[in-house]
Amino acid sequence: MTHVPTVTLNNGIEMPQLGFGVFQVPDEETTAAVGTALEAGYRSIDTAAAYGNEGGVGKALAASGLPREELFVTTKLWNADQGYDATLRAFDASLGKLGLDHVDLYLIHWPAPARDLYLDSWRAIERLVAEGRVRTAGVSNFQPAHLARLLDSSDLVPAVNQIELHPALQQRELRDLHARHSIVTEAWSPLAQGAVLEEPALREIAGRHGRSTAQVVLRWHLQLGNVVIPKSVTPARIRENIDVFGFELSAEEMAAITALDRGLRTGPDPDTLN
Template structure:
């Protein structure tokens, strides 16, 4: 099995730096996709309540025969379920669909600032953490201002912030804030849904190292310290996305990729999405 490095979260829990995402994978296709990923060597699986495929993830885990403590499972709370009591009920529902006694990481999916419930939601997360039904708690799509407010008004600093991040949207200010406060940066849409794969700098590096453009971008994520969760339902690509440990980008390569930052969002703006 490919040896995937771990990132140590701020509460001492270790999380694989490279995982498998199932965004936009229909539930009836998810079991096969996750089974392929587990067979390839992935041990971290990222899902969410809104994806509608937690049951499919759970089936794949149950059928895999892999010991539970060898897996790292993340799911996320949807916006409509924010609020203290609603969060507790939603977490129970996710556990039931996954068929698990606990999850490794639970995230608030979006800050949803117009709803203004993420502080009460986080207090429910802290309760779940205290009960031992989740090993680490974090957020997704939070901006610096959201994180500052959360940390000033609650007791647990998020272990992870999962955000849109790729060479076209490098989130330098946010990553620097994370580093100062011990929050791990996790990238969703790590390939910008393919939008950065045609960039000349990426193509040149792929040709130089004899790898695919996607492998170049995933390697970039790993070398700058991001946790990354590429998604594919194509078995060859699932395996290829894991095969990124046989080459290393130079400092000059990293500088050429840093120049691709252009504020390119493929998803919603966290300040307005509710």
């Protein structure tokens, strides 16, 4: 079983640097996939209310027999549930489906700027943190302007911003802002949904190390200091994605991957998704 290193969040809590994502995994398949991931050594599981599979995650966690303190569970507040009271209700619903008494990380899923409720949602999350039901508060898909507004309005600095990030979309401005405020960058779609895996530069590096291109990309994320949450329902791929700690990329190889940035979004634009 692979041992995964951790990153220390701005509240002192340790978060595994590599976790397991369940985006677009049907609820009925989620329990088996998460069970396989836990057996392979993953201890961080990332879900969301919008994924419709919090129940499947909860069943896998319960069936694993693992102590709660060994697990790091993330879920997210959906756009339609933003606002102070609605956030509190949505969190209770998520907790019920997960079968837990707290989550380790709760994220506002999207800023949804036209709705203009994320500051109210954040106030509700501050309360959940104070009550001990959320160990760590964060955001997802927040752009620099959204983050700046949040930081101006609250003493609670998000511990994490989970954003689309991969070699073809590297978001340097946002990552620099995170670094200045001790916000951890967490990458969703870390492999660009496969869009970068045939890149000649990646294939060449993978051949040099006797690894897959996916493993090379995940290793690049880890060496940048990102938290990363690859997703798969294939047991062999689930195990391959966590087997990325036995090799290291050189400075030249890191630079070759960094040169692949082309501003390619595979998901929605956070400024327009509401």
